[in-house]
Every structure is written in C-alpha cells, then in structure tokens.
Amino acid sequence: MLSRVEPLAPLRLALTDAYGSVVAEDVLATHDLPEFASSAMDGFAVRASDVAGATPSEPRELKIVGRALIGHEPEGTVGAGETIRIATGAPIPAGADAVVPIENAVVEGNELVQLLDGPAPGTHIRPRGEDVHEGDVLVPGGRRLGAPELGLLANSGHPTPLVHPRPRVVVLSTGDELVPPTESPGFGQVRDANSFMIFGALREMGAMPVMAGIVRDDVESLRETIFSFEIQADAFISSGGVSVGERDVVKAAFFRRGDVDFYKVAMQPGMPQGFGHVEGKPYFGLPGNPVSVFVSLEVFVRPAMLKMMGRRHLFRPEVTARLTEDVRGPRGKLQFARVEVRRDPGGWSATPTGARGSNLISTVARANGLAMIPAGTDVAPAGSSVQVMLFRSSED
Numbered sequence: 001m002l003s004r005v006e007p008l009a010p011l012r013l014a015l016t017d018a019y020g021s022v023v024a025e026d027v028l029a030t031h032d033l034p035e036f037a038s039s040a041m042d043g044f045a046v047r048a049s050d051v052a053g054a055t056p057s058e059p060r061e062l063k064i065v066g067r068a069l070i071g072h073e074p075e076g077t078v079g080a081g082e083t084i085r086i087a088t089g090a091p092i093p094a095g096a097d098a099v100v101p102i103e104n105a106v107v108e109g110n111e112l113v114q115l116l117d118g119p120a121p122g123t124h125i126r127p128r129g130e131d132v133h134e135g136d137v138l139v140p141g142g143r144r145l146g147a148p149e150l151g152l153l154a155n156s157g158h159p160t161p162l163v164h165p166r167p168r169v170v171v172l173s174t175g176d177e178l179v180p181p182t183e184s185p186g187f188g189q190v191r192d193a194n195s196f197m198i199f200g201a202l203r204e205m206g207a208m209p210v211m212a213g214i215v216r217d218d219v220e221s222l223r224e225t226i227f228s229f230e231i232q233a234d235a236f237i238s239s240g241g242v243s244v245g246e247r248d249v250v251k252a253a254f255f256r257r258g259d260v261d262f263y264k265v266a267m268q269p270g271m272p273q274g275f276g277h278v279e280g281k282p283y284f285g286l287p288g289n290p291v292s293v294f295v296s297l298e299v300f301v302r303p304a305m306l307k308m309m310g311r312r313h314l315f316r317p318e319v320t321a322r323l324t325e326d327v328r329g330p331r332g333k334l335q336f337a338r339v340e341v342r343r344d345p346g347g348w349s350a351t352p353t354g355a356r357g358s359n360l361i362s363t364v365a366r367a368n369g370l371a372m373i374p375a376g377t378d379v380a381p382a383g384s385s386v387q388v389m390l391f392r393s394s395e396d
C-alpha cells in the first residue's frame with residue numbers, strides 16, 4: 001500500500017494553514033535575523049572609547065544629542081563626547097558601539113549625563129544576524145511545522161511556505177442497518193460508529209475528514225456518493241461491505257471500475273480489506289466491525305496517510321512489554337490484541353482489555369496499545385514478552 005501512495009503535490013499555504021504540515025524544500029533565510037543591531041538595555045548608546053575607565057568615583061560626562069526609540073530610526077548619530085538615550089530593543093545609532101545601562105548613569109538636566117561605567121565595545125548590544133545569517137537553512141525540507149517553526153518563519157518573512165497539504169479524505173459508512181448517532185435505532189438498527197472513529201483518527205493524523213455520511217448497501221448509491229465527492233477528495237475511506245457476504249457493496253461497486261482489489265489479510269481483527277485507486281485517488285475499503293476499523297486505521301491507513309503528508313516517520317512507537325495474562329492467538333493470523341500498557345518499576349506491562357475475537361468497541365476505548373501476537377502462537381502466556389504499538393501517549 002505504501003508503494004502505491006505518494007506525497008500530495010506541494011503548495012504554498014499561509015502559516016496558520018501550513019501548521020502541522022511538512023515543508024517540501026529547505027527554507028532559507030533571505031535576511032539576517034535580527035535585521036538590525038539593537039540595545040539589550042535601557043540606557044545610553046556610547047562610543048566605548050569615550051567612557052573607557054569610567055567608575056562611580058571617576059565618571060565620564062557626555063552630551064545627550066538625541067533619543068533612540070524602538071521601532072524608529074535613531075535621532076542622529078553618536079560623535080566623540082556624545083551619547084543618545086536608548087530604549088531596550090531600539091536600533092543602535094551610527095557611531096555607538098556599546099550601551100551603558102541607566103543604573104550606571106546620572107543625568108544632569110536635559111543635556112548632560114555622567115556615566116559611571118566603561119563597558120567594552122559590544123556590551124549590551126544585540127548584534128545584527130546574531131540569530132540567523134542570510135542564506136542559513138531556517139527549516140530543512142521534510143521537517144514538520146510546529147510552533148517554533150511557525151514563529152521562525154513569521155519572524156524571518158516567510159508567510160507562505162511550500163508544504164505538502166493535508167489530504168482531504170471523504171469518509172462514509174455503508175450499511176442498511178446504520179442510523180446516525182443522533183437518531184434512536186429501530187429494532188435491528190445500529191448507530192454509525194465508524195464514521196466518527198475514522199474522523200477522529202484522520203484529525204489526529206493531521207488529515208482533513210469530509211463526512212459523507214451513511215450510504216445504503218446499494219451499488220448505485222455508493223458510486224454516486226463517491227463520485228459526487230470526487231472533486232474535493234484526495235482519498236476515500238469507506239467501512240463495511242468488503243466481506244464475502246452477498247451485501248459486499250464496496251466490492252460490487254468498485255472491483256472492476258476503479259482498480260480496487262480485495263484481500264484477505266492474515267490478521268485479526270481486520271482480515272477483509274479493499275484497497276486501490278478510484279479516479280486516481282487512494283480508496284481504503286475497511287471492514288465493518290468497529291474494532292476491525294480501528295486496527296485497520298492504525299495498521300494501514302495511518303502510515304499511508306502520513307506518507308501522503310510527506311511525513312518521514314510513518315509508524316507508531318513500539319515497546320516490548322510483559323503480558324500480565326494469557327492471550328490466545330488465532331493461530332494462522334497475526335493478532336492485534338488491545339492492551340493497556342503501563343510502565344512499571346520492572347519495565348513495561350500489557351494487560352488485555354478484552355477477550356480474543358471480541359468485537360467490542362469499548363475494548364479499544366480502554367486500551368492504549370495493540371499487542372502483536374505472531375501467527376502460529378496458540379497461547380502467549382502471562383509473563384511472556386510481546387511487541388506493542390502505542391497509539392496514545394501516556395498523558396492522554
């Protein structure tokens with residue numbers, strides 16, 4: 001699947017839209033940062049040579065010839081025997097090469113000041129280019145834009161970086177039995193869980209879900225819905241209708257038309273899967289059972305979606321944990337067992353939140369990891385070590 005999805009073509013986005021996206025090229029500094037030398041203190045801009053050796057008992061007297069305010073050109077320049085009052089952050093006036101803080105100054109009237117200290121050249125001056133030099137790499141291509149990067153790009157005059165955009169993913173649920181969660185189900189009806197789970201997973205990945213709702217188990221309705229959303233979609237995700245039952249509507253709708261293939265993957269849950277392209281856009285045909293949907297999102301959709309966003313690290317972190325209970329495996333399939341992982345003094349432990357083959361969505365909601373029990377395992381006994389994918393951080 002990963003070899004059949006590609007990062008979305010980069011485009012320039014405003015910083016607030018680009019947040020969380022991956023930059024598609026090195027972003028270079030076009031200016032020094034800061035762009036001008038400024039004062040780090042409130043005080044007096046001086047020529048260091050004019051005040052060399054000054055002490056409280058042997059001050060130097062200088063003539064105040066103007067002010068340097070923040071956000072403005074300084075009033076005048078500093079000549080021999082002269083000084084300019086300066087505020088923190090104000091540009092250093094020409095001629096000055098040091099700042100004497102206000103605490104070391106005694107002002108006499110409006111014109112004269114006694115300076116009690118003789119700082120070395122450069123003292124209390126923030127030099128131009130101290131942070132970044134023109135031509136430096138501000139953000140390397142492939143880096144995801146987080147808070148510090150947004151600040152840096154804004155500060156250095158890059159309001160529209162070139163990024164891989166967030167995929168817009170059309171999400172729909174198939175099933176004659178489904179009703180929206182706002183309605184009370186009639187007998188035999190089921191509230192649609194999958195659209196919302198997929199929505200949350202996509203948001204968490206950084207993609208943009210487009211909710212297309214519930215579609216009946218009818219080939220024409222499904223096709224119509226998919227094609228009506230096609231223009232705004234970068235990918236599609238449906239749930240249900242991919243098993244081998246007579247109502248396998250996704251298969252009937254897209255198997256021939258859209259280069260979508262259907263697979264039995266040797267895993268539990270999540271065995272029936274459809275994947276391919278519809279109108280050139282990735283189509284993920286997930287199974288119907290909500291637990292299978294969750295596992296499919298983690299195992300298949302998330303890495304593919306991250307690749308579409310240009311991300312480099314596609315997989316969840318894993319830990320090796322000790323099982324606190326026996327876990328029965330389905331023998332011929334890799335099992336993804338929902339577990340609660342904890343960091344104990346002795347290392348990581350993993351406690352199953354539901355029995356094998358349980359189709360219960362609450363077992364996912366109580367878990368923070370998927371323990372991978374390899375195919376061929378009859379029982380993974382309590383105390384044995386398993387690899388666990390962590391799907392939420394411990395503080396969540």
Ligand code: AMP
Pocket residue numbers: 173174175177178190191192193194195239240241242243245287288289290
């Ligand atoms: P299917 O693969 O379409 O036969 O669905 C398998 C099982 O998952 C059935 O019991 C469905 O009722 C259930 N199911 C399918 N879609 C959803 C959904 N969107 N929300 C909750 N349960 C669903």
Ligand code: MG
Pocket residue numbers: 174175176217240241247288
């Ligand atoms: Mg169905």
